Each structure stands twice: as structure tokens, then as C-alpha cells.
Amino acid sequence: MTAGWAGLLAPGRRGAVGVLCGGVLLFAIDTYVTASLMPSAIAEIGGERFYSWVVTVYLLPATVASALTGRALAVWSARRAYVLAAATFAVGTAIDAVAPSMAVLLVGRAVQGAGGGLLAGLAYALLRTALPRELWTRGSAAISAMWGVGLLVGPLLGGVFAEAGLWRGAFVTMVGVSLLVVLAVPAGLRRVAPRPPSARTPFPLGSVLLVGGAAAVLSVSGLAVSGSGVGARGILVAAGGLVVALALLVALVVHERRPGAARVLPLATFTRGGPLAAVYLTAAVLIGISAVEAFVPLFGQRLGGLAPVWAGFLGVALACGWVVGEMGSASVGRGRLAVGIGPLLGVAGFGLLTVTQTPGAVVWWAVGLLLAGLGVGVAWPHLAAGAMAGGGSHGPDDDPDDDPDDDPDDAEGDRASAAITMIQMLAVALGAAFAGVAVALGGDDTAASAVYLYGGMGVVAVLGAVTALRARQAA
Known part of the structure; x- marks a missing residue:
């Protein structure tokens, strides 16, 4: 069996990998495309005071949808769930393309977020059954690399259409690509192992409400420090929102630990001494610290x-480090070492950024951002593969003589894999809210804002280095 990168393109696998990466790429591009489109869209349809809500109404349903991935696979087949997710995304994108007002555009963004969050959640859940375990790390790296590609393609796509005065064309293009993904699903996922019949599990209403509540509070608190002229009251509201959101996430853990609770996290998350909780926490830290890229330009x-153009290139330095780091790390292996080193690279990168925030130090900024991005990339594919193994460890090509009674059930594996995306979405919201507060604390002093942001993220990266000591066990 080929366990290298060529193994992802072996017959029977390349279609699944292509479809799953394509769905995540759609979600990633759409996450970044609106920044360059919105000025042109607002000039035509108005609604400038709702500018910040364009991202908020996208990420909130995306977070909730990703939490429901396991439920979707319990109700529908893999192909049907993926087609519904891609079709939902296409419908939302089509609404954006024809939106006559900001209100309609926001509706489209919400529908897009629901479809995109489910696409991203399904990617890891289905990758787990589409590939043998020895390819999970490389498969996770390939899926995660789509975020780096999206960061490059999204602003470029939006910029080209906005420059031509045809901002709707970007959404039309994405509708077309979405439909291509829908058409590719039957062939691409035809070999994904079907789920055996199982009893219908209760809907995890309590968990979904807590996840959605945390995402909503983070989104609203982020709005309090968006834009210029942020005062002490806005900073206080945003900081309070961070505290409330963290309290809701603690309540989520307490709720899911209850015996018999309908869960969105796998049971192994709460196993005393187990590494899965540390895997999720370390992954959340790494994704959260990447929120600085929004302020780099x-x-x-x-x-x-x-x-502006060179500031934009500086802004993608972190993403470049992320992609290079994960491709190299997935190729070399040595997962335990990679998980331990990743957060330390983040600490080094943010330390360098913190002490060099003076005019003329741009080269050092680029080095610091590359280091931080490498930290995310080096650890991420091993953390994702460890999480996928945390709820169920057997891929399609594992030893058939293993006792099936030793395997966690498919529902637990789906939860473990889908939780990667849910935690990613929550970490993005947490990181963005934290970054907004840090930048606002600097007021009109840009250098102070940068020091608060990078120094604060460096402290968060230290916390990730601590949780990585336990997370290494799963790599």
C-alpha cells in the first residue's frame, strides 16, 4: 500500500479526496472573498451600517452546522449529506448573487454559512472512512491546505470582479463551482464505506444551543470593537462577551459530561487521562492565534x-507558513515532535513580532508571521489525525481480523472528526474577538495596538505549548 502523497491519488481515493478538498475550498474562498467585494456591493445596494454583520451571519450558522455533522451522518448517507451541504451552499451563494438589498445579502450569507460549515465538518468525518489510517495525516494536511489556498484565491477573485464593477460575478462563479462539486459527489464518494443501521440518537439540542450561544456572543462582542472610534465602553462590552462565551463553553463541557446526554463531542473527550481534550484545546489555540492575519495589512x-498591495502580501505570510509547515510535517511524520514544536514556534513568532513593532522592521515582521504560521502548520495535520483516531481508529484498509467489538462505534468517530471543524469555527470567533479587544486597547497608537495583539497571542500560544504536552500522546 502506498502511504505517501501518491496514496491520496490512488484509484478509489482520488475522487473522494478531490470532492472533500473541493468542498472545504469553497467554504474557505467564501470566507475571504467578501472583504474585497463589500465596498462595491455597498455602493450598489447600500447597508453600510451592517457591514460587520456580513462575517457574523456567516460564521454563526457555520459553527452550528459543523456541530451537527454527526447528526447529519446518522440521518443521511454520506453522499446525500454532502450533496445537501453543497446544494445549500450553492443556494446561499445564488441569493447573494441576485441580492437587491443588504438584508437579502445577509440571508444569503447565513444560508452559505450553514452549507459551508456542514461541508467542512463532513470533510474530516468522511476522510476518516475514505482513507486508511496511515493516510489520515496527509489527508488532513491536504484539506487544511485549502484554507491557505482560499486566503490567496478569495481576495484575488473578489478583487478582480470588484475592479471590473461586476461584484456579483464572483458569487455567480462560486455557484458554478458549487454545482460542479455536487455533480462530482456520486462518483467521488461512491467507495466511502456506508454506515451500518443504528438506532436514532436524540437530537443534541442543549449542546447546539450552548455552541450557538457562544458563537453568537463572540460575534456580537466582536462588533463592539469593530471600526474606528472604539471607546472604553466598547472594549468593556467585548471583553465581557469573551468571558460570557468562555462560560458557555464550560457549560457545554459540563452538559456533555452528564450520563446519557445527547452529545456533539465524542465520549473520549471526557476520559480521565486521555489526550483527546488536549488535542482539541491545542488545535483551538493554534487556530485562534491565526486571527492576527486580519490586522497585519x-x-x-x-x-x-x-x-496596500505590499501590506496585503505581508498579510498572507502567516498562511504561507501554515501551508508549507503542514505539507512538510505531514511528509516527514514524527507526529509527537511536531505537536510539541508547533505551539513553541508560535511563541517564538509572536515574541519576535512583539519586540519589533517599529517602522523599518517589516522584514522581521514577515519572519515572525512565517514562524507563527509554521507553528500552526507543523502541528495541525497530526492533531487532526489524532482527533479522527480519538473516536474510532479503523479506516477502510485496517486489519479485517481485528475484533469489531474493540472499535468505537461510527457515531463516536463521526463526532470526533466533525468536532475538529466545530472547534475550528469557535476558535476563529474567539481569536477574532480577542484580537479586536487587543487592538482596541491601543487606541490611536498603532504600535501599541500591535504590541497588545502580538503579545497577547504569544501568551495564548504558551497555553497551547502546555496543552500540547498531553496532546502529543495522540499523535
């Missing part, structure tokens, strides 16, 4: 004196 222009 701002610092590049105001503090570094860069032209």
Missing part, C-alpha cells in the same frame, strides 16, 4: 508605511 500600512 493594517499595521503594514500605518506602521510600516507599505503600499
